[in-house]
Amino acid sequence: MVYENPDGVRIGLEVHVQLNKLNTKLFCGCSTKYHDSEPNTHVCPVCLGLPGSLPVINEKAVEYAMKIGLALNCSIVEQTQFHRKNYYYPDLPKGFQTTQYDFPIAGEGKIVIEGEDGERVIGITRAHMEEDPGRLQHMGSIDKSKGTLINYNRSGMTLIEIVSEPDMRSPKEARRYLDKLRSILDYLDVFDGDLEGAMRVDANVSVFMGERVEVKNISSFKGAERALLYEIMRQKNHIRRGGEITLETRHFDEARGVTLSMRTKETENDYRYFPEPDLVPLRVADRVPEILKTLPELPDAKRARFVKEYDIIDMHARALTTEIKVANFYEDVAAKVDPKAAAVWVADILKGELNYRDLNIDAFNVGDIAEIITLVTEEKITESSGVEIIRTILDNGGKPQDIVKEKGLLKVEDDIVAKAVEEAIAENPEAVADFHAGKEKSMNFLVGKVMQKTKGRADAREAREKLIAKLSE
Amino acid sequence: MAAWTDISNIKQKIADSSAEEVTAAYIETIGKSKINGFTTVWDEAINTAREIDSNGHDGPLAGIPIAIKENISTKGLSTTCSSKILQGYVPPYDAHVIERLKEAGAVILGKTNMDEFAMGTSTESSCYGPTFNPWDMSRVPGGSSGGSAAVVAAGEAPISLGSDTGGSVRCPAAYCGVVGLKPTYGCISRYGLISYANSLEQIGPLATTVSDIATIMDVVAGYDSRDSTSINRENNYSDALKDDVKGMKIGVPEEYFGEGIDKDVEKSVWDAISKFEDMGATYEKVSMPHTKYALASYYIIAMSEASSNLARFDGTRYGLRAEGENWHVMASKTRAEGFGTEVKRRILLGTYALSAGYHDKYYLKALKVRTLVKQDFDKALANVDVLMAPTMPASAFKIGEKIEDPLSLYLADVNTVPINLAGVPSISVPCGFVDDMPVGLQIIGKQFDENTIIKAAYCFEQNTNHHTRRPREVA
Numbered sequence: 017m018v019y020e021n022p023d024g025v026r027i028g029l030e031v032h033v034q035l036n037k038l039n040t041k042l043f044c045g046c047s048t049k050y051h052d053s054e055p056n057t058h059v060c061p062v063c064l065g066l067p068g069s070l071p072v073i074n075e076k077a078v079e080y081a082m083k084i085g086l087a088l089n090c091s092i093v094e095q096t097q098f099h100r101k102n103y104y105y106p107d108l109p110k111g112f113q114t115t116q117y118d119f120p121i122a123g124e125g126k127i128v129i130e131g132e133d134g135e136r137v138i139g140i141t142r143a144h145m146e147e148d149p150g151r152l153q154h155m156g157s158i159d160k161s162k163g164t165l166i167n168y169n170r171s172g173m174t175l176i177e178i179v180s181e182p183d184m185r186s187p188k189e190a191r192r193y194l195d196k197l198r199s200i201l202d203y204l205d206v207f208d209g210d211l212e213g214a215m216r217v218d219a220n221v222s223v224f225m226g227e228r229v230e231v232k233n234i235s236s237f238k239g240a241e242r243a244l245l246y247e248i249m250r251q252k253n254h255i256r257r258g259g260e261i262t263l264e265t266r267h268f269d270e271a272r273g274v275t276l277s278m279r280t281k282e283t284e285n286d287y288r289y290f291p292e293p294d295l296v297p298l299r300v301a302d303r304v305p306e307i308l309k310t311l312p313e314l315p316d317a318k319r320a321r322f323v324k325e326y327d328i329i330d331m332h333a334r335a336l337t338t339e340i341k342v343a344n345f346y347e348d349v350a351a352k353v354d355p356k357a358a359a360v361w362v363a364d365i366l367k368g369e370l371n372y373r374d375l376n377i378d379a380f381n382v383g384d385i386a387e388i389i390t391l392v393t394e395e396k397i398t399e400s401s402g403v404e405i406i407r408t409i410l411d412n413g414g415k416p417q418d419i420v421k422e423k424g425l426l427k428v429e430d431d432i433v434a435k436a437v438e439e440a441i442a443e444n445p446e447a448v449a450d451f452h453a454g455k456e457k458s459m460n461f462l463v464g465k466v467m468q469k470t471k472g473r474a475d476a477r478e479a480r481e482k483l484i485a486k487l488s489e
Numbered sequence: 490m491a492a493w494t495d496i497s498n499i500k501q502k503i504a505d506s507s508a509e510e511v512t513a514a515y516i517e518t519i520g521k522s523k524i525n526g527f528t529t530v531w532d533e534a535i536n537t538a539r540e541i542d543s544n545g546h547d548g549p550l551a552g553i554p555i556a557i558k559e560n561i562s563t564k565g566l567s568t569t570c571s572s573k574i575l576q577g578y579v580p581p582y583d584a585h586v587i588e589r590l591k592e593a594g595a596v597i598l599g600k601t602n603m604d605e606f607a608m609g610t611s612t613e614s615s616c617y618g619p620t621f622n623p624w625d626m627s628r629v630p631g632g633s634s635g636g637s638a639a640v641v642a643a644g645e646a647p648i649s650l651g652s653d654t655g656g657s658v659r660c661p662a663a664y665c666g667v668v669g670l671k672p673t674y675g676c677i678s679r680y681g682l683i684s685y686a687n688s689l690e691q692i693g694p695l696a697t698t699v700s701d702i703a704t705i706m707d708v709v710a711g712y713d714s715r716d717s718t719s720i721n722r723e724n725n726y727s728d729a730l731k732d733d734v735k736g737m738k739i740g741v742p743e744e745y746f747g748e749g750i751d752k753d754v755e756k757s758v759w760d761a762i763s764k765f766e767d768m769g770a771t772y773e774k775v776s777m778p779h780t781k782y783a784l785a786s787y788y789i790i791a792m793s794e795a796s797s798n799l800a801r802f803d804g805t806r807y808g809l810r811a812e813g814e815n816w817h818v819m820a821s822k823t824r825a826e827g828f829g830t831e832v833k834r835r836i837l838l839g840t841y842a843l844s845a846g847y848h849d850k851y852y853l854k855a856l857k858v859r860t861l862v863k864q865d866f867d868k869a870l871a872n873v874d875v876l877m878a879p880t881m882p883a884s885a886f887k888i889g890e891k892i893e894d895p896l897s898l899y900l901a902d903v904n905t906v907p908i909n910l911a912g913v914p915s916i917s918v919p920c921g922f923v924d925d926m927p928v929g930l931q932i933i934g935k936q937f938d939e940n941t942i943i944k945a946a947y948c949f950e951q952n953t954n955h956h957t958r959r960p961r962e963v964a
Contacts, residue, residue, distance in 0.1 A: 066807075067562065102796075104817075109801060110800065111801045289843075290852060
């Protein structure tokens with residue numbers, strides 16, 4: 017089935033990724049671990065843009081950027097260079113942003129996503145390095161604010177801006193692209209996606225091959241999907257009413273779920289790019305072979321290997337390889353138990369239970385799930401008991417063995433006790449009659465018999481309950 | 490006691506009395522100054538000298554007072570680029586050169602006047618008013634490091650640091666009759682130097698003798714990891730102080746003696762070249778055909794970079810802050826009030842040159858010309874050891890004479906800016922007088938070959954007496 021794309025939607029995304037796993041900022045030695053710090057405590061003359069300060073490139077940031085470029089199948093430029101993007105804003109302490117212009121570190125590349133009608137290749141236009149500005153904090157709401165505070169802790173953090181071709185045909189594909197991008201970045205261990213502001217998205221969207229509209233201020237993947245759905249609808253309605261779509265920049269109002277016009281082409285900024293004289297051009301092409309060696313197995317490759325090596329279905333392999341932590345978790349489990357069973361348990365069951373509780377894979381341990389899977393595959397417990405154990409561990413903690421005992425989930429144990437109960441009743445009709453006649457003590461006799469038959473493995477109270485239940489049938 | 494003197498003399502004075510007495514004498518002299526060369530005298534100077542006296546110091550500049558241009562960051566000491574917009578700004582850190590000077594035991598006397606943001610050739614555009622030439626108070630000291638040159642010429646400081654973007658050390662050195670060096674680009678860390686045009690400028694020393702220039706260079710030059718354009722290269726500049734230029738090949742670029750050059754200045758320079766011949770050097774005329782485009786290229790590049798460098802002065806974080814109902818109004822008003830006319834002119838021209846539609850026509854073209862100018866130097870210096878030319882086409886002009894005519898001011902830089910475009914080193918030494926005003930000889934060398942031009946300058950100084958003449962105003 018081929019996706020028709022009835023509205024001629026074309027979406028291109030610009031994703032800013034903050035490389036918050038670097039120890040220091042892009043051009044100075046300030047620590048990047050500012051997320052829990054007081055404002056303006058992770059600053060120095062360089063990231064405050066004090067007069068006379070000069071930038072020095074963080075070599076590790078270059079390495080991370082190259083890793084990202086290579087992971088996105090991009091060409092790596094021979095020599096990369098930084099430019100100044102000139103504009104005035106209070107969060108920009110130098111009055112320009114140091115970024116890359118005509119020699120971005122990574123050129124054309126591509127990634128594969130699960131599109132509307134099967135696998136779809138999304139082109140990457142480029143990926144370039146730049147510095148993050150500071151952050152404005154309005155005192156109160158933006159329209160009623162008495163003043164604005166500026167926190168420069170973020171100023172100078174390393175950003176990688178990844179620009180895609182307009183190859184996505186629906187908000188869903190855009191979402192899939194973002195998920196895939198995040199998955200790849202997650203594998204590269206270059207950023208912590210859970211930290212605030214780690215990934216920021218701008219979207220370019222057009223319908224019916226018309227002019228593109230840029231939508232800014234999208235702060236989450238869910239937000240991206242919503243913003244795009246709204247914007248496509250808005251453009252379609254506008255055209256239907258006889259309007260024309262012109263080049264413009266719009267702002268996504270997350271709370272209201274709408275996009276609002278910020279500026280039209282006539283008022284577009286002229287950034288007056290020119291090469292940053294304080295940084296020398298950087299030869300990077302020579303370092304490609306060495307960086308390639310450090311590149312981990314990426315999601316697509318891992319997924320293919322899982323299918324082949326563990327003989328699991330592609331759907332499971334995909335679910336298991338989205339996050340590197342889950343993939344590693346699965347492989348550890350697969351080393352202990354049947355890989356196919358492990359795939360079902362980790363991909364379908366455990367991930368579902370984790371997701372329901374908004375937990376990640378760190379909340380569970382390999383030994384526990386392996387033990388549960390073993391209990392099920394050896395038919396000592398039922399599948400639903402297995403699920404119950406997982407839920408119990410997630411909700412209350414504990415170890416599988418203890419939970420099995422506490423809840424009496426062992427199938428085999430059940431059978432033995434049930435059998436012993438039946439035998440005890442059949443072999444002792446007198447005691448049974450006494451019980452029915454209201455002689456409570458006869459029950460103690462029957463319990464004793466069950467205990468004798470099970471060689472003490474049965475729980476006395478459980479045996480009593482089972483006897484009563486049986487006799488009450 | 491403080492007067493026109495050199496480091497070795499001061500060392501003797503310190504030995505005879507104390508660093509404190511020497512510094513106190515300079516501060517006293519500065520107090521009586523009529524030239525407006527200093528913007529600030531540092532109240533810590535005396536304490537620094539006292540500490541050196543009590544604790545001893547074996548640094549090469551122990552107890553030697555030095556004056557610092559207003560655009561070099563000094564921790565705890567106002568650094569304003571002689572601009573209203575930076576009033577009240579006190580850097581929280583020292584420039585690399587200041588760290589080096591402090592380690593060497595130098596006593597920072599204070600800060601010196603300059604053209605606002607180093608944009609000028611006369612030190613008239615300062616928010617602190619003009620500095621006067623000690624040789625003739627009605628004349629400019631040159632610029633933009635006019636204060637740094639004038640205070641040395643006036644005996645208010647034995648040595649100083651300036652910065653040279655398009656001649657800003659050499660021009661005032663020539664006009665004030667002192668020695669000034671513009672080192673090879675990358676020789677001295679720019680960390681802490683408030684940028685005017687980053688790709689062109691270098692910090693440079695000024696002194697009364699070539700020997701002192703070498704001593705200062707030994708202290709302030711060298712690699713600094715905080716400046717990405719700093720070059721990691723060891724050199725001993727004092728090793729160059731040898732009285733021997735036998736066999737040295739001098740190139741004399743015809744284009745530096747072109748239209749507009751003062752005949753007497755030209756004669757002084759040719760006399761100097763003859764002196765070199767007498768000392769055993771030979772000369773030949775060389776051609777540097779792109780020189781005539783250098784000025785235009787220089788101004789476009791410098792202004793373009795400046796337009797971006799000066800964007801940070803918006804009243805948000807430091808310095809002057811005007812009132813305004815919102816940030817954009819506040820920033821605009823701050824810049825309108827804080828920058829002087831010449832600075833505004835250059836920001837506007839630079840912004841224009843970088844704007845869409847003009848970028849290729851001006852900025853890119855200027856870069857191409859810069860490459861051609863560089864090639865001129867490569868070719869000329871392939872066959873000769875040094876180039877010699879007048880530093881300035883004429884001696885110091887009158888205060889107020891050119892300030893209303895920016896183009897004629899820009900033209901005064903015609904012989905100095907090509908050197909900055911090429912990034913090569915150049916030293917200006919006194920080589921005579923025209924109507925009692927000093928004339929500077931410019932000796933230009935190959936990249937990182939400071940030692941050859943220092944040697945030539947030293948040799949010239951040893952065999953002439955131009956440098957011994959004192960300004961009348963302060964004699």
